[in-house]
Amino acid sequence: MSTTAPTDPAPGLAAYSEVTAGEASLRRFLHGLPGVDQVGAEARAAGLGTRSIKTTAKAWALDLAIRMVDLTTLEGQDTPGKVRALASKALRPDPADPSCPSVAAVCVYGDLVGEVKAVVGSEVNVAAVATAFPSGRASMAVKLADTRDAVAAGADEIDMVIDRGAFLAGHYLQVFEEIVATREACVRPDGSHAHLKVIFETGELQTYDNVRRASWLAMLAGADFIKTSTGKVQPAATLPVTLVMLEVVRDFREATGVQIGVKPAGGIRTAKDAIKYLVMVNEIAGDDWLDPDWFRFGASTLLNDLLMQRTKMTTGRYSGPDYFTLD
Amino acid sequence: MAKKSTPFEYAPAPESRSIVDIKPSYGLFVDGEFVDGRGSSFKTVNPATEETLAEIAEASEADVDLAVRAARRAFRGWSRMSGRERAKYLFRIARIIQERGRELAVLESIDNGKPIKESRDVDVPVVAAHFFYYAGWADKLEHAGLGPDPQPLGVAGQVIPWNFPLLMLAWKVAPALACGNTVVLKPAETTPLTALLFAEICQQADLPPGVVNIVTGAGGTGQAVVSHPDVDKVAFTGSTAVGKAIARAIAGSDKKATLELGGKAANIVFDDAAIDQAVEGIVGGIFFNQGHVCCAGSRLLVQESVADELLAKLKRRMGTLRVGDPLDKNTDIGAINSREQLDRIRELSDIGEAEGAERWAPPCDLPASGFWFPPTIFTGVTQAHRIAREEVFGPVLSVLTFRTPAEAVEKANNTPYGLSAGVWTEKGSRILHMASQLRAGVVWANTFNKFDPASPFGGYKESGYGREGGRQGLAAYLKGADA
Numbered sequence: 001m002s003t004t005a006p007t008d009p010a011p012g013l014a015a016y017s018e019v020t021a022g023e024a025s026l027r028r029f030l031h032g033l034p035g036v037d038q039v040g041a042e043a044r045a046a047g048l049g050t051r052s053i054k055t056t057a058k059a060w061a062l063d064l065a066i067r068m069v070d071l072t073t074l075e076g077q078d079t080p081g082k083v084r085a086l087a088s089k090a091l092r093p094d095p096a097d098p099s100c101p102s103v104a105a106v107c108v109y110g111d112l113v114g115e116v117k118a119v120v121g122s123e124v125n126v127a128a129v130a131t132a133f134p135s136g137r138a139s140m141a142v143k144l145a146d147t148r149d150a151v152a153a154g155a156d157e158i159d160m161v162i163d164r165g166a167f168l169a170g171h172y173l174q175v176f177e178e179i180v181a182t183r184e185a186c187v188r189p190d191g192s193h194a195h196l197k198v199i200f201e202t203g204e205l206q207t208y209d210n211v212r213r214a215s216w217l218a219m220l221a222g223a224d225f226i227k228t229s230t231g232k233v234q235p236a237a238t239l240p241v242t243l244v245m246l247e248v249v250r251d252f253r254e255a256t257g258v259q260i261g262v263k264p265a266g267g268i269r270t271a272k273d274a275i276k277y278l279v280m281v282n283e284i285a286g287d288d289w290l291d292p293d294w295f296r297f298g299a300s301t302l303l304n305d306l307l308m309q310r311t312k313m314t315t316g317r318y319s320g321p322d323y324f325t326l327d
Numbered sequence: 328m329a330k331k332s333t334p335f336e337y338a339p340a341p342e343s344r345s346i347v348d349i350k351p352s353y354g355l356f357v358d359g360e361f362v363d364g365r366g367s368s369f370k371t372v373n374p375a376t377e378e379t380l381a382e383i384a385e386a387s388e389a390d391v392d393l394a395v396r397a398a399r400r401a402f403r404g405w406s407r408m409s410g411r412e413r414a415k416y417l418f419r420i421a422r423i424i425q426e427r428g429r430e431l432a433v434l435e436s437i438d439n440g441k442p443i444k445e446s447r448d449v450d451v452p453v454v455a456a457h458f459f460y461y462a463g464w465a466d467k468l469e470h471a472g473l474g475p476d477p478q479p480l481g482v483a484g485q486v487i488p489w490n491f492p493l494l495m496l497a498w499k500v501a502p503a504l505a506c507g508n509t510v511v512l513k514p515a516e517t518t519p520l521t522a523l524l525f526a527e528i529c530q531q532a533d534l535p536p537g538v539v540n541i542v543t544g545a546g547g548t549g550q551a552v553v554s555h556p557d558v559d560k561v562a563f564t565g566s567t568a569v570g571k572a573i574a575r576a577i578a579g580s581d582k583k584a585t586l587e588l589g590g591k592a593a594n595i596v597f598d599d600a601a602i603d604q605a606v607e608g609i610v611g612g613i614f615f616n617q618g619h620v621c622c623a624g625s626r627l628l629v630q631e632s633v634a635d636e637l638l639a640k641l642k643r644r645m646g647t648l649r650v651g652d653p654l655d656k657n658t659d660i661g662a663i664n665s666r667e668q669l670d671r672i673r674e675l676s677d678i679g680e681a682e683g684a685e686r687w688a689p690p691c692d693l694p695a696s697g698f699w700f701p702p703t704i705f706t707g708v709t710q711a712h713r714i715a716r717e718e719v720f721g722p723v724l725s726v727l728t729f730r731t732p733a734e735a736v737e738k739a740n741n742t743p744y745g746l747s748a749g750v751w752t753e754k755g756s757r758i759l760h761m762a763s764q765l766r767a768g769v770v771w772a773n774t775f776n777k778f779d780p781a782s783p784f785g786g787y788k789e790s791g792y793g794r795e796g797g798r799q800g801l802a803a804y805l806k807g808a809d810a
Contacts, residue, residue, distance in 0.1 A: 035753045037773050040604030050444060052340035052656035061335070247603050282335040283647045290335055 012256030013220070020220050023173040030172060030216060036208035036244055045239035051279045058275065062310045065274040065302075066093060068292045069103040070127055070263065072300050074134075074231065080115045083108050085327040087119035094307050095325065097314075103303065104292040105157060109133070110150035117154045127157035127197070131182055134201070134230035136161040140178065147185040150194075157195045158186050159298075161230060162214065164204045172217060179221035197225035197263055202241045203233040211241055215248040225261035231298065236266025239276060246284040259288065265298025271309040274302060337649075340656045342443045347434045349520065352382035355390055355543060356526035358397035359536025364390050369545065371519055374440035375653050375662040375697040383519050386542035391511065391551040394540040398482040398509040399557055401537025406479045406507040410466030417462030417504060419532040424455040427528065431521055435493055436653040438520040440662030440698070441616050443654050453778055454497040457796075460780035461501035464801060468506065471798050477805040479507035480583060481559035484552040486573075487522075488565045489515035489664050490619035490720075496522055498784075498795045499562050500539060506804035508560065509538045513552050515565075516545040517665045553577060560804065563587070564621070567718075567744075567789050585793025585803045587621065587785060589718040590746030592767065593739035594624030594775060597732075598633045600751035604773065606640045609724070612749060612775035614648060614660055614702050618722040619668070621790075622747035624775050626715060627704075628735050631728045638706065638726065645702050646689040660722060663698040672700050672721035679705050679714035684725070710741055718744070732757065736764045745787025749775045768794075 019029040053061055071090045073083060087106050094100035105125035106116045116126045128150035132138035138146075147158055160182045166174045179198055186194040198218040202211050215226050226245055229236035242264045249260045262285070268274060274297060281289045289295050304324045312318050354363045364384030371380050386394070405413070424431065431454075432446040441450070468477050483503045487495035492514055503510050514522035522541050529539045542548055546569075553561045554576050563573050564587040577584055594612050596605045612624025629637050653661035663669040680686050684705040693699040700721055708715050708725040715725045729735040739748055748767040750758050758772040768786045771777060778784070783799035785791060793803050 034600070034602040037601035037604035037753075040601065040607055040773065044604070044607050050448065050656070051337065053337060054340045055338040057336060057338040278335065287334050 013258055016220055016256070020176055023171075026172045026176060026217075027170065030213040033212055033216060036212055038208055041208055041243055042240045045243045045280065048243075048280050048283060049239060049276045051276070053275050053279065059310075059313045061275045061278050062271060062306055062313065063101055064290065065271065065278060065297065066306050066310070067101045067104060068296050069303050069306070070105045070107045070265070070296045070298045071103045071303060072107040072231070072265070072298055074107070074109060074129060078109065078112060080112065082327075083112045083115050084119050087116045087124070089303070089325055089327045090124045091120055093303055094310070096323070097311070100307070100310065104296055107159065107298060110146060110153065110155070113150055113153035113155045125156040126154060127159055128153070128155035129159045129161075129230075131160040131178075133159070133161050133199075134232040136163045137165070140181065143178070144181060144185045147182050151186055151188060155194050157197060158182070159197045159199055159227060161199045161201060162218070164201055167205065167210070167214060172213075176217055176221045179218055179223060183222045195224040196222065197227045197261075198223040199227045199230055199265075201230055201233055202228045202237075203235045208240070208244045211244050212248055215245050216252070219249070219252050219258070219260050223260060225263050225296070227263040227265055227298065229264075229266040229298075231266035234267075237264030237268055237298070239280060242277060243280055243284055246281060246289070249289070250285045259294065261294040261296065262289070263296040263298055268297055268299050269301050269305065271302075271305045274306060337657050339652070341652065342433055342436075342447075342654045342656060344433055344437060344654060346430050347437070349380055349434070349437075352384075353519070353523050353543070354384045355386050355394070356523065356529075356539070356541040357390070357394045358401075358540065359530065359534070361526070366390060366544070369516060371438060371517060373437050373697075374517075374664050375694070377696050377698075380438060380520065383516075383543045385544040386513075386548045386551070388551045391542055391548060391555060394511045394542050395482055395484070395555045395557050397537035398511050398540050401535055402479075402481055402509045404535060405504075405509055405538050408507070410468060410507075413505065413507065414462045414465035416532055416534050417458050417465060417501065420528060420534070421455050421458035421462060423528045423531055424451065424458060428452070428455070431493060431524060433654065434524055435521050436661065438518050439489065439492055440653050440664050442658040442661040443656055444658065445616060450491060450494050453780070454493050457494075457497040457501045457780045461505035464502075464798075465505040468801065468805070471801050473802055473805055474807060477506070477801075477807070480804060480806055481508060482557060483508045483510045483560040483562060483804065484555060484558035485510055485512040485562045486549045486552060486565065487512065487514055489518040490616060490621070492518040493521040493525065495564050496525060498564070502795070502800045503562075503804050504538065506801055508804050509540075511540045511542060511552055511558070513542050513544060513549050516543070519543040550576070558582060560584070562803065567791075570791060583803070585785070585795065586791035587793070587795060588746075588789060588791040589744055590621045590623065590786065590790050591626060591716065591718055591742045591744045592622055592624045592747040592749065593626045593628050593742075593765075594749040595628045595729075595735050595739060595751065595761065596630065596633070596637060597735075597750075597752040597754070597757065598630040599753050600633075601753060601773065602633065602637060602640065605751040606637065606644050608749060608751060608773070608775045609641060610644055610648070613724040614722050615776050617660055617663055617700070619664060619720055620776065622769060622776065623720075624747070624749050625719060625724060626739075627724055627726045628729050628738055629726065630735075631730055634728050641704070642687065642689070645704070648689070648691075648702050650691050650699065650701060651694060660702060663700050663721065666698055668720065669698040669700060672719055672723060675714055675717060675719045676703060676723055679708070679712060679723075679725070682712050682714075684708045684712055684714060710738060716742065732761070736761065740764075740766050743789040746790035747771065
């Protein structure tokens with residue numbers, strides 16, 4: 001993934017500078033977005049879920065899904081040993097098959113970035129959660145220090161959480177400014193910047209209307225990716241929530257020319273589910289997004305199911321779980 | 328910065344047709360047995376390949392007479408049977424339909440051309456639901472609000488169309504049987520196969536002989552069914568022209584009739600609608616079942632202030648529709664049911680173009696053989712265009728615009744039809760207002776083409792009379808209870 005220096009906002013984005021100039025205009029804009037009909041959005045997601053992806057298409061999708069995984073461990077019990085093992089797996093998900101691609105990134109807490117980096121070097125990205133993950137309840141100074149720490153330790157990507165309390169209270173400008181400040185904290189001394197993923201915790205925002213507003217808010221504030229969940233709140237990623245976010249990034253590129261990535265995270269455990277997401281990416285946002293630069297899965301157990309299905313495609317047999325590594 | 332990746336090509340995912348056993352020829356189903364017809368025969372073809380599927384007997388007037396006699400004989404026992412006993416048969420039929428669901432879905436897609444996704448996920452489940460629903464009514468008729476002791480009419484002559492062969496059969500047969508009537512049913516000549524498989528299901532359910540009789544054939548057979556003197560009730564779904572002919576044929580007789588005819592539904596999108604879901608609703612409203620739907624949302628009325636944005640999204644969405652092999656699980660739009668229908672769609676579309684409307688269809692490869700028409704929209708359409716007034720009965724959408732709610736109502740109602748309508752707005756009060764103003768039997772709000780056995784269905788004006796489905800659907804099959 002390229003890590004380019006922040007440039008002047010795209011010309012398309014400049015048109016929105018008045019929108020983000022003040023609380024009132026931002027609110028007017030976000031509340032003026034077209035609504036999302038819950039029943040319709042869920043029916044559409046379910047309909048896409050009935051696509052039948054077989055043979056060559058399935059093999060292609062499984063490899064792509066592996067390349068899109070942000071292999072994640074975010075536990076209080078994480079140790080250097082544990083994350084090093086996970087990092088090794090990220091590099092070579094299937095030791096028995098050298099043709100198996102690496103995953104996109106390893107996602108850990110900020111203090112473990114160095115451990116991962118030592119194993120993966122620059123072959124796989126390191127993503128760090130920051131800004132008082134998962135609740136986001138800390139002072140701005142703490143959130144920014146958290147971010148700078150992770151960037152200084154070598155994180156390629158920062159997964160920040162928004163202040164859901166502020167969002168639900170209608171303090172949109174506050175949320176906007178926090179994202180802008182975090183993005184500034186992602187800048188490295190050499191001027192390049194760590195890619196910023198903005199987590200909404202859609203399970204707490206609850207309505208699809210809120211998800212659409214949060215998505216526009218984050219994109220206007222300079223997010224590189226918008227991400228559904230921390231994985232700590234249920235429900236985490238769902239097909240309809242991701243559908244709404246994919247519609248938004250599609251519309252945003254249409255309006256501004258800027259392409260933003262999408263990352264559903266939490267609760268995606270099977271290859272079958274992952275393929276449903278890819279079908280949705282393909283048919284809602286379009287095939288420009290079918291790339292690890294623009295779509296990721298935040299997951300841990302998903303990887304082994306992808307590997308099992310991949311082996312099944314090549315050998316024709318299902319192997320037991322002992323044939324796949326545990327990390 | 329956008330990096331183009333390789334396209335996601337879905338590999339073919341065909342449903343196996345080996346589950347279905349299509350015989351080389353079929354007779355008529357009369358008095359519980361398959362019998363040879365006395366008339367000639369005709370062929371039914373797979374509209375996706377033009378391959379001949381089977382030779383079907385064409386019932387003559389004498390065959391129809393035998394079927395009506397069998398139904399009359401069976402009526403004696405069936406109408407006197409307790410509702411609870413009749414319900415057992417209907418429940419049994421419903422369960423067998425579920426058990427043989429895949430077989431029915433595959434056969435329906437082969438004979439009709441509709442995508443397996445729809446026959447499997449819509450047609451067959453709703454068919455089973457209708458039998459379950461009316462099975463539940465069979466022993467509760469005295470509580471339906473239609474009199475203390477409602478009595479069946481007798482023999483029902485039923486003529487159904489080719490767009491939903493099995494579903495229309497269920498809409499007709501289930502309430503008739505639940506109320507204690509016996510039936511003589513004529514399926515459409517291009518789609519007789521699932522009705523004949525249903526006959527087999529009746530045998531499997533041990534339904535008493537003569538309660539359900541199925542006579543295949545074309546217009547002549549249908550005419551013989553509806554005008555037979557011993558038929559007490561006529562139920563027809565199909566074109567307005569044939570509906571009028573039937574109404575004339577039975578005028579002056581004491582036959583009761585329900586007619587469910589054509590439509591030219593307005594799908595009205597206001598500027599505050601949930602736009603992405605409205606686009607889905609428009610697509611589902613007109614391209615579901617290749618647009619072979621009497622209640623299809625074939626006229627899109629969109630508020631001018633969002634028309635450009637909506638049309639851009641609609642065209643983008645239409646580009647993802649997959650047209651092709653009906654048995655492929657990823658097919659969204661299947662084959663047009665017959666050459667005759669394809670010709671009609673082509674003719675009206677050409678007229679639309681000639682009258683100055685702008686035609687657009689996404690690029691799509693259509694198979695070389697079979698009957699196909701791409702999903703198509705016409706923009707710049709006015710009320711004066713024929714494509715805005717006549718029922719195309721195909722995947723063709725006419726787009727008109729409006730400025731105010733009053734204008735939307737005026738345009739929506741300015742049609743000889745009145746079967747259905749759709750309203751898209753996030754404003755609840757506007758939905759209720761529109762529903763009260765629109766002269767249509769069904770008004771969907773923020774959705775389209777939703778069918779449930781508990782909900783009555785039927786039209787205003789030239790879309791017919793009588794209601795099918797729900798408690799109201801019982802009235803069409805009981806004495807003294809007017810629909």
